[in-house]
Amino acid sequence: MTEPRYGMTIPFDDVPLHAQADWVRELADLGYTDVWSSEANGADAFTPLALASVWAPSLRLGTAIVPAFTRGPACLAQSVGALAQAAPGRLAFGIGTSSNVIVEGWNGIPFEQPYQRTRDMVRFLRAALTGAKVTEEYETFSVRSFTLGVVPEQPVPILVAALRPGMLRLAGREGEGAIINWLSADDVATVKPHVDAGGPGKEIVARIFVAVSDDADTVRAMGRFAIAAYLNVPVYRAFHEWLGRGEQLGEMWRLWGEGDRKAALEAIPDSVVDELIIWGSAGECRERLDAYVDAGVTTPVVALLPFGFDEREAAKALSESDLTPAEPITVVLSEKGWIRAAKGHEIEPAGLAYREGDAFLISLRARSNQSLAIVDSGGRAYATPCHTLPSARGQGEPLSGRFDIPSGQRAVALAASDAEARWLLCNSHGYGFVTVFGNLLSRNRAGKQLLNLPEGASVLPPQLLPRPVDDLSVAVATNTGQLLVFALSELPELDKGKGNALIRIPKSKREAGQEWVVAVALLGSEQHLIVQAGGRTLRLKPADLAPFRGERAQRGGHLPRGLTRVDALRVEGG
Structure with missing residues (x-):
């Protein structure tokens, strides 16, 4: 089912x-x-x-x-x-x-x-x-x-x-x-x-x-009025005769037909009221x-x-009586902005069927009782409850049915968590800040401006801060192989905005479109940083990170030859 x-x-x-x-x-x-x-x-x-x-x-x-x-x-x-x-x-x-x-x-x-x-x-x-x-x-x-x-x-x-x-x-x-x-x-x-x-x-x-009341007398008295109003209509009378309530309601129908409304109401048994009306x-x-x-x-x-x-x-x-269960789901967004959710965290989103001309863009592991935040390419954030997403058994529904995303923009990032959880938000020009998840949520169809993006900058995938955050570092990599690792505590916590510089990118290279941030990761003091570049992988243990450590907005170190074209950063261990 x-x-x-x-x-x-x-x-x-x-x-x-x-x-x-x-x-x-x-x-x-x-x-x-x-x-x-x-x-x-x-x-x-x-x-x-x-x-x-x-x-x-x-x-x-x-x-x-x-x-x-x-x-x-x-x-x-x-x-x-x-x-x-x-x-x-x-x-x-x-x-x-x-x-x-x-x-x-x-x-x-x-x-x-x-x-x-x-x-x-x-x-x-x-x-x-x-x-x-x-x-x-x-x-x-x-x-x-x-x-x-x-x-x-x-x-x-x-x-x-x-x-x-x-x-x-x-x-x-x-x-x-x-x-x-x-x-x-x-x-x-x-x-x-x-x-x-x-x-x-x-x-x-x-x-x-x-x-929702424990007042049995009031509920039953008012319930009799509602039942009489409906069940004396011929189609409802026939329905309940078919269901087998003819004997229980026969006296009520007889008295109602004779015009004795008061006696008809009194003839409706408590058992019928309690069967047809939920109360308590x-x-x-x-x-x-x-x-x-x-x-x-x-x-x-x-x-x-x-x-x-x-x-x-x-x-x-x-x-408040657990209307929505907290079940694991995987949210899947297509390139053309169609969204859906699959049960569990074990599915392969890219392997799902997509509409002609469409394809997989991104996915997110979440829980059915969480809110989902969607960030568009212009930095606006939108929100919807996860439990309202269409099933991944179909091809989903367009985000345009839920949100008024500006012309020329498209959804590019997803996030889901408890409202008080903290997230790192960054852009490709190397700016970022920390914010609580509640700041990503908006009830408006038009969403709200969350990220102020410099011209030409794009939104990077939001990063959920694990708890505790005391020893967390931020790793930032550019497309030219620059890698900087600095303490998360150096970043501001904002409600919205542009944020502060993560890594120094020369202005001439940034404006010429020659260098940009391609990946950001959060890692603890005992974790390993995995650099993926093409078909190659580099594992950097905590001791190996020394050449790349520094303060926020510095240049960082240069990755070894053959590993400079970074595709992604991920974290293992700890």
Whole structure:
């Protein structure tokens, strides 16, 4: 089974949309991978996701769901295509029948042939989102000569809301998976086989109602209102009869039908409330979310119930219960700026498949619960949570979907660690400084200026300072074979900037492009420095480094003949 994704339902209740930016930005930092919107009596499904695409460019965006009836085919394709183009590779489009209440009661549209309408919309969108001209007679509508003008850069997965066997099988057969609402963890075993019949690897999104509270009386009382509001809708009543709750809910349905709302609410058993609504401490809620995952849900989506509890604090509390595991991953970046992450540290990144005309650039070993910093060729830094990166089983996604990297610049360096870890940042003209990792992180799509690069200078790979740092030295090598080793303590610690000179490069050679720094390494007092030059390797033990030791900004020593064209420095031992 693939690693689960964890979603949050947006927008939050009782907070104006414009005031939710910080809330949404926090979700990725808290370990959530997705945000999902619905379309009932609040906001439409697309506007909150469009805002979230800018506020939190690492989060996947999902609709759960858009009714198949309330937009015409072309209008729906335009909405999906525009959002998918605005957030490349990040949209999961969920569509479903909705209900007679919303479709007919609120929108005045006949709620007829819901299965066929949903199926036809899925088939139409499959064709339209490719940019092909669509002329087709579907069972429930026809389309003449429609061509979508905003074609997504990457295919948009389509998931189908499903509550009964026929629709569940449709979701598995013609969609990438199913979206299911109002079910218990034990119910997953009933619905999942129908989706899986469509083939392996299907996504199952479950919208799960959560109240982080130990107040049983309040949760159950308010929960009964929510359950009655949904489960008296015919499609949900049929769903729960199929799941086997007919006997438990029969009295509630009878009383509701007779108009006795108070008695109907009282007839909902505590056991049903406790099955369908997760409540309790944050740890207890997290355990129950895990039960859905264990049962086969790939994407549990939290819907925080507005029972007078602080939704923002509830989202934080859930994340404090280890929402994101700390697993080893390898981040892989291609030359054309496509990024992905593979499980473990044992993979060979250069051996992965790349898009035509693209190739491996750099990789980084990290952990899934860390933040990833990306530095571009102009010295700007961007950040995204590692756990939101696409899997290396595919070809990844373009960084342009997450960040606004300036024209003419490209991503050239990666870093990941705890926020308080310290890093050495350098450029090819021989300047550098030490900074804490938190200074590499930015929530803005446009990133922030981290390195002030002299004209013609390039960014060198960031170096993580090991702990302790008391006896660390910096080794700097140029393309002409100059090597200088000096104490790390001679470098300043800055938030951003150009830094201080590491090694002296004659101005005439630097400006003529004849000499530059090619490699930097950090080494302890007992470690060996390995110099790689072409096919040759030189091992310098601590005693061998004496000719190259000096103070920062000195010229250093010259490497032996045949080893002057340095490719890389690395450290061993100690």
